[in-house]
Amino acid sequence: MTPIVFQALPKWDGNYNSTALTISKMLSQSRKVFYVEHPFSIIDWAKDRDNPRIKRRMNAGFEMPFQDHPNFYVIHPPLTFPINSLPNGVLYQTLLHAYIKKLWKRIDAVLDEFNVSSFGYVNSFDPVYFEFESRHTCEFTVYHSVDLIEGEPYIAKHGVTAERRASCLADYVVTTSLPLENRLQKYNPNATCIANAADFNHFSRALPEPEEYKSIEGRKIVYTGNIGLRIDYALIKQLANENPDDQLVLVGPKDPQYFAGQELEAMPNVHFLGPKPYNELPAYIQHADVCLIPFLCNALTHHIYPLKLNEYFATGKPIVTTRFTIMEEFEELLHIIDEPGSISKVIKEAFEKDSHTLQNARIKKASYNTWEHRIKDWNDILEALEANIFIEK
Numbered sequence: 001m002t003p004i005v006f007q008a009l010p011k012w013d014g015n016y017n018s019t020a021l022t023i024s025k026m027l028s029q030s031r032k033v034f035y036v037e038h039p040f041s042i043i044d045w046a047k048d049r050d051n052p053r054i055k056r057r058m059n060a061g062f063e064m065p066f067q068d069h070p071n072f073y074v075i076h077p078p079l080t081f082p083i084n085s086l087p088n089g090v091l092y093q094t095l096l097h098a099y100i101k102k103l104w105k106r107i108d109a110v111l112d113e114f115n116v117s118s119f120g121y122v123n124s125f126d127p128v129y130f131e132f133e134s135r136h137t138c139e140f141t142v143y144h145s146v147d148l149i150e151g152e153p154y155i156a157k158h159g160v161t162a163e164r165r166a167s168c169l170a171d172y173v174v175t176t177s178l179p180l181e182n183r184l185q186k187y188n189p190n191a192t193c194i195a196n197a198a199d200f201n202h203f204s205r206a207l208p209e210p211e212e213y214k215s216i217e218g219r220k221i222v223y224t225g226n227i228g229l230r231i232d233y234a235l236i237k238q239l240a241n242e243n244p245d246d247q248l249v250l251v252g253p254k255d256p257q258y259f260a261g262q263e264l265e266a267m268p269n270v271h272f273l274g275p276k277p278y279n280e281l282p283a284y285i286q287h288a289d290v291c292l293i294p295f296l297c298n299a300l301t302h303h304i305y306p307l308k309l310n311e312y313f314a315t316g317k318p319i320v321t322t323r324f325t326i327m328e329e330f331e332e333l334l335h336i337i338d339e340p341g342s343i344s345k346v347i348k349e350a351f352e353k354d355s356h357t358l359q360n361a362r363i364k365k366a367s368y369n370t371w372e373h374r375i376k377d378w379n380d381i382l383e384a385l386e387a388n389i390f391i392e393k
Helices: 019-027 042-047 052-059 090-113 153-169 178-184 200-204 211-215 233-242 281-286 307-315 328-333 343-352 356-368 371-386
Strands: 004-008 033-037 072-075 118-124 137-145 172-175 191-193 220-224 247-251 270-274 290-293 319-322 335-337
Touching: 004 019, 019 033, 019 118, 019 371, 033 090, 042 052, 072 090, 118 371, 137 153, 137 178, 137 371, 172 178, 172 371, 178 191, 200 281, 200 307, 200 356, 220 281, 233 247, 233 343, 247 281, 281 307, 290 307, 290 343, 307 319, 307 356, 319 343, 328 356, 335 343
Parallel strands: 004 033, 004 118, 033 072, 118 137, 137 172, 172 191, 220 247, 220 290, 247 270, 290 319, 319 335
Antiparallel strands: none
């Protein structure tokens, strides 16, 4: 099968398991995958040059970080100048193109080591780099949209224009939600949705109660994930105030730029436990009483399909969520906050109406929404691109 150069925004060793990393690792089960992560900048290096994550990237052009994925290689991009703050003009474009040439020189050198003369290219939500300066043959291109790019201020500055261009130029576009599919089909009719999923076996396996939970007395209402731009902090504050005997537990990294929960940090029944290793994360969900998705309802959240929904389902736990995106597929398995001020009522309903029948239905739902099912859809698209059977745009 054709090797894949998989260029993506997330670092392979970031604080959370990303969709791009999961897909690329699973694709490597049947073909070589060269994962090109978003570069660190020269400023990152100057400020934190002794950080082991940065040092290891300076010492080698690539690495093979996962013993159980021998066909998965991480290519370390060269350091880049911090050009995102520049306006889109001659200087920005000149510096960007110069860096892209340097980046592809690094990629080509790694491809040469493995005697790869042609490849397929997937760009996952890093469209400013959707450009080629390779000596090798690119057989097909895919743009992968995982979020509403306008809703991420740092990425949006140059990413909005770059995403439209990438969508037009790509042979195929894959999105993670139906709203994203509908949006990008305006630029490319060969666009389809392959939704996020979960590692069902990973999240359904029984684990002991986390030590931190033993000192938190009371019913635990738990959120796991990034704590940043999408969170409705006012909603969490209301829930904590109205239910002082319940404990709100938030597990995940605080986004240094968009965290706005400083008031919550002082509340006695709100607990920020920080990021946890992926192997330990299921325990924090399994030993919750209710799982929570407290997202704002806006354009950004409307376009996402939350990875954590299927992670929660895999444990069978009741889930309380805002109606931030299309919910029809899961309506009967969720407790949805539809009215302002109703969160305490919905939480009470989640506690009181839970049953073995509902728990089993949630688990069954998660067992269908697995990465094994999703990766089959990905492989079908890549094989069709290899066979050149899609209609011309």
